[in-house]
Amino acid sequence: MTRATRVRALFALAILALSTFLALTQPVRLGLDLRGGTQLVLETRDSPTAKADREATDRTLEVLRRRVDALGVSEPHLARAGQHRIIVELPGVDDPDEAAEVLGRTAQLTVHPVLGTAPGPLSAPGDRGSVLPDDSGTPLRLGPAALTGAEVQHAKAEFDAQDGSGWSVGLSLRGAGERAWAQLTGKAACAAPHDPARRAAIVLDREIISSPRVETSVACGVGITGGATRITGGFDQRTAHELALLINGGALPVPVDIVEQRAVGPTLGTLAIIFSAQAAVIGIALTAVFLTVVYRLLGALATLALACYALISYAALLALGATLTLPGLAGFVLAIGMAVDANVLVFERAREEYAAGPDARPRTLRSALAAGFRNAFSAIADSNVTTLLAAVLLFFFASGPVRGFGVTLCIGVAASMVSALLVTRVLAECAVGLRPVRRRPRLTGLAGLGRVRSWLSRRRPDLMRHRRRWLALSGVALLLATFGIAVRGLEYGVEFTGGRMIEYTTTRPVDAERARAALDTAGLDRAQVTTSGERTLTVRTERLSAEELTTAGRVVDEVGGGARKVRDELIGPSLGGELRRGALLALGLALAAQLGYLAVRFRWTFALSAVVAMAHDVVVLVGVFAWLGKSLDGVFLAALLTVIGYSVNDSVVVFDRVRELRAAAGRTPFPELANTAVLQTVPRTVNTGMGAVFILAALAVLGGDSLADFALALLIGIAVGTYSSVCTATPLAVVLERSGGTTSRRPDRRASRRRDDRRERRDNGARV
Secondary structure (H helix, E strand, O other): OOOHHHHHHHHHHHHHHHHHHHHHHOEEEEEEEHOOOOOOEEEEEOOOOOOOHHHHHHHHHHHHHHHHHHHHHOOOOEEEEEEEEEEEEEEEOHHHHHHHHHOOOOOOOEEEEEEEEOOOOOOOOOOOOOOEEOOOEEEEEEOOOEEEEEHHEEEEEEEEEOOEEEEEEEEEEEHHHHHHHHHHHHHHHHOOOOOOHHEEEEEEEOEEEEEOOOOOOOOOOOOOOOOOEEEEEOOOHHHHHHHHHHHHHHOOOOOEEEEEEEEEEEHHHHHHHHHHHHOOOOOOOHHHHHHHHHHHHHHHHHHHHHHHHHHHHHHHHHHOOOOOOHHHHOOOHHHHHOOOHHHHHOOOOOOHHHHHOOOOOOHHHHHHHHHHHHHHHEEEEEEEHHHHHHHHHHHHHOOHHHHHHHHHHHHHHHHHHHHHHHHHHHHHHHOOOOOOHHOOHHHHHHOOHHHHHHHHHOOOOOHHHHHHHHHHHHHHHHHHHHHHHHHHHHHEEHHHHOEEEEEEEEOOOHHHHHHHHHHHOOOOOEEEEEEOOOEEEEEEEEOOHHHHHHHHHEEEHHHHHHHEEEEEEEHHHHHHHHHHHHHHHHHHHHHHHHHHHOOOOOHHHHHHHHHHHHHHHHHHHHHHHHHHEEEEOOOHHHHHHHHHHHHHHHHHHHHHHHHHHOOOOOOOHHHHHHHHHHHHHHOOOOOOHHHHHHHHHHHHHOOOHHHHHHHHHHHHHHHHHHHHHHHHHHHHHHHHHHOOOOOOOOOHHHHHHHHOOOOOHHOOOOOO
């Protein structure tokens, strides 16, 4: 073992030890879509008396935190997002409407003297009095507020079975509130027993919730002392507790609107974890078998490195305190498959170096492996940077669970570099240094070209000869995709359009048309009903009132012979438009950022070709989903940006090889260089694609409905991206290079072929 290998081994052991420590000692923070609960996004707005600035939003956050603490929710999470938004996560709360009702109320509690009844128009309470109906509907003329909720020391829901009043809310007043209450009741006690002026009106958010009459035992001018009173008004246990909670939490400084609301049942989250874990185990097992068959001993070691990669990624997630969401979990599983790419790049380059033959500089397994790591580093770095660009854009311009996907993808990119360039290298260098391995070099998987490369070396197809045909075929695919988008239209998810989506599981299979007709009869004629599987029913509609939501649940329960709500999402129209704009912005910036990066790293013709191929993949993927009638939602956006990264990865690997060949080829025509680069990188493309396909196929089959479309989008993206890197990006680069006059005069083809034959015989099949 060399000194460099020992140093790498120490670094690898240190990283693995730290990762193991974090994995064993730090709990993972699961998103609400995995552990069940409710997420609310609240947006503050200006009121007539206060401006919704950053300071007001911070004060609102504190009031909401007190309300959530009083709810008794375990491990709640509240955070400000931007200047006007607050994100509230409530694990275990499966009724989002009840949570929204409690948290969204401004809870402006005031107590007013009653001046009498008034048949005039109603008005809001203010300093000069108002007219409001009491709980019986009688309009009462109120005086200015005598005290507010700020003077309430404590509120508590109470039940009194002795006097038959049932549930009420007891108030404990303090300081000025105690004196103001005594003055208010003392003045009211001077009125006649049946005079409305003998009452005090308790107003919450411009509504009289109670107007108790001062008892005759209270002396005129003295009032009720001691700072204690009760609010009555026909409360049940829930409403009494909610009112006490609102009073104790205090009034919101500014009004808030609910712009996003999500609720996931704990059962659905548990199933998602189980399905994803099963998909990960099966996908990794299939990938391990594939790598071992193709690369033998080094393939088995790469599988061990993948296990280390999973540990490092998980530990990094814990160290950053990131939340693992459902798309994030899918990204984590997917990144394991994509991490194969770096190992495949290294092993394919090492195969080429080892096959240099005796006429070139002799190669040992160790020197070939070292050259493979050295020569593959450029392609690995460029492909990972392009993926990282898409992940960072996801984090900054997406929202909700999709941001979790961006976080795990960023972690996956960094962990794959450590896994491939450090862990795999240490294991491989130790293995090739063993005497039994040196005596049997074919055991390593490096002493052979592989089936794909051997076939290409025999056939040597000239793919770039038909470059215009390939571009025409890509144009036909674009036309079909565009036609599908124009004819079928795009089915945007609730996240992009606004509205409400409720998912139910039913006891018996449900027909979508029957459920739609039943909802139409019940008055929900705008509801869109879809089914997935036999017992999963999804209802999409505009914003529903509490009564309409109850009606929808009752109808589905009747049609399905019993139903349970497992998911509830509400997106405001303003937020839906904002998410749409953010998605388009993220997509545009991804194209621009990767174009700029590739133009710096390569030639502008290469950069433009890669970005055009990437745009081709995006349009084709969207067109396929349009033809299939699939919904475009936040999870699809995550898949789309992943496809962008994958597409650029393939193009970068090809162009990196073109750049290398061009530096050593002299006046070799560019089409010939491009064709050679494609043939030399096809084994990497095929093997990397197969590694990702195993993971995605397992996700599509076992991942459940929530991950099936995600996996389908990526499977389509991998197929299209593999095609476009060979048949779109490279032919387009050849056309641009020739039209720009940057290629040299093409020599005689037969002479070039004879020269290549001599070189091949000399190198004993070293390269294609």
